[in-house]
Structure formats: C-alpha cells, structure tokens
Amino acid sequence: MDFKGLINKGKDALSKNTKVIDQGADAVNKATKGKYAGHIRKGADAAKKFAQDDKKPDQPK
Template sequence: MDLKGLVDKAKAALKGNPSLIEKGGDAVDKATGGKYSSHVGKAQDAVRKAVGAEDGQAPGQAEQTPEQPKQTPPGQPKQDPPQQPQ
C-alpha cells in the first residue's frame, strides 16, 4: 500500500468514527498535561474539516450553547452564580 492509500484509509476511518479525533486529542492533552490544549483543539478542528466530519461533535455529545448553563457533575454541590454589586 502506498502513502496515498494509507492516508485515504485513515480519512475513511476517522470520517466513519469521528469520536476517534476527540479521543486522540484527549490523549495528547493528557500526555502534555494540557499545556498545548488550544493547539490540540485547532488540530482537531483541522482534522474534522479534512476528513469531512466538520460538525465538531462526536456522536452522542450534545452541544452546549451560551444560553444553557453548564451541568453540575454528579456528587458536586451546586454553586449559585456570583451576585453583582448594585
């Protein structure tokens, strides 16, 4: 198999299972202690675009818009938002 065939096979695998892109980025973030997380995020976006998985979401992940408050993880106490001075 030549290099082009290998690249095409990788693209097809990532397009068919875009969660692998997220898992790969998570592995790099873990290995680097998150030091390069902004670069990793940009690389993940570029890979999604290159393979045609541009939605940016792995299957089963819900998108959070700014209007939706972040959910408190289970077992964590809920925190009230900071009060603004009047």
C-alpha cells in the same frame, strides 16, 4: 498500496468515527497537562475537517 491509497484508507476510517480524533486530543491534553490545549484543539478540528471533506456532496473534486 501507495501512499495516497493509505491516506484515503485512514481518511475513510476516521470519517466514519470522528470521535476517535477527540479521544486522541483528550489523551494528548492529559499527557501534556493542558499546556498545549489550544494547539491540540486546533489540530483536532483540522483533522476532523480533513476527514469529512469528502462528505460534502456539492464540492468539486
């Protein structure tokens, strides 16, 4: 499997359950004691958006 295929496989898995992204962000926040909460939230939101990009029906590819 090439790199793009691997990325698409991961993207498909995350798009079906974006709750995993939030759980990961919560774990990192706990480990860093909230020191980087704003950055972590921003990254988690970007990851969710990336995972859900293919769900938009009218978006050109």
